[in-house]
Amino acid sequence: MKAKVLSLLATAALATALTAGQANATSDTYVVKKGDTLWKIASSHKISVEELKTLNNMKSESIKIDQKLVVTKKTTSTKPSAAIQTSKTATADSLTVSKQTSSTSQFKAPAPVAPPAPAPVPPSQVDKPHAPGAASQSIMAAATEVSLPLLDTPYVWAGVTPEGFDCSGFIYYVFRTAGLDLPRLDTVGMHANATTVDEPVPGDLVFFQNTYREGISHAGIYLGDGNFIHAGTKKVEVASINSAYWKDKFAGYKRFNQLIK
Incomplete structure (x- = not known):
């Protein structure tokens, strides 16, 4: 039993x-x-x-x-x-999204091929490239023209089409459409593959830090007069670098290395 x-x-x-x-x-x-x-x-x-x-x-x-x-x-x-x-x-x-903005920080871009070591540059000229050449000017002007009709396009995480963008996806789409052979990078990758400029022109990049995470975390395209266009939290919009929020998080102007000619 x-x-x-x-x-x-x-x-x-x-x-x-x-x-x-x-x-x-x-x-x-x-x-x-x-x-x-x-x-x-x-x-x-x-x-x-x-x-x-x-x-x-x-x-x-x-x-x-x-x-x-x-x-x-x-x-x-x-x-x-x-x-x-x-x-x-x-x-x-x-995927923690800030109240103000976000970026494709999860995207893992391929490591860029290291370019040949540049010739020594006088200290007074370091990070101060000359005005862009004719070809670069054409691409930068085209980028601003491509970007403006995209105003009010909705924000979409990792979006890279007119159906929706995140901040790095917006920049990628605009410059590719303008004729620049650009790999898909996140904001950190774009920052690393660009050169600092002290006197920005329309078509340069503007970077911000400490938005939804520490360090470089957001970017837009400079339009001139202190204004830039970017994919914000809800949609593509124009904002002022001198506004209370962005002024505090401004990290500098840069230009894609391919346009430093």
Whole structure:
């Protein structure tokens, strides 16, 4: 009798363990609406951005209105692994958005090829390039012309099309359209691949720091007279560098290295 009771208890324990180690999977989908971002969709369905991208076989974070996304989180165990927990924490931390602005800080740009060592430059000329040459002037002028019709384009995390931009995606799109062969970089990458200028002209870059994170974290395109155009928190807009918020976070003017000619 005792052996029979123990056998029944063992069977019940095994069934409980098997049930605990499984999770139901559904095939829910979500239709993208205006103003949605991958982060927003992922958060509302309690999954990470990387999991959402994996479920939909996405190589980038660009989405379109009316696009259908699978939002089912398929798991094999009710207890997430340490790796998944770590991934969720890292994703949440990297997607913290500031009240004022944000940038694609999570984007990992390829390391640029180191150029040949430049010839020695007199100290008085360091970081003070001459006025851009004719070809560079043409690209910079075209960049300002391309940027203005994009006013009021909505903000989209990692967006690089007229359907939505983040700050670095906006600069990337504008200069590529203007004719500059530019790789997709985040604000830190752009800052590293540009040269400081003391007397900016329209088409130069303006950088800011300590917005939604420490260090270089936001950038725009200088229009002249202290104004710049950028992808703000909600949309593409023109702002003044001398405004209370931006003046305090101003980090300097720069020009893409390709335009220092």
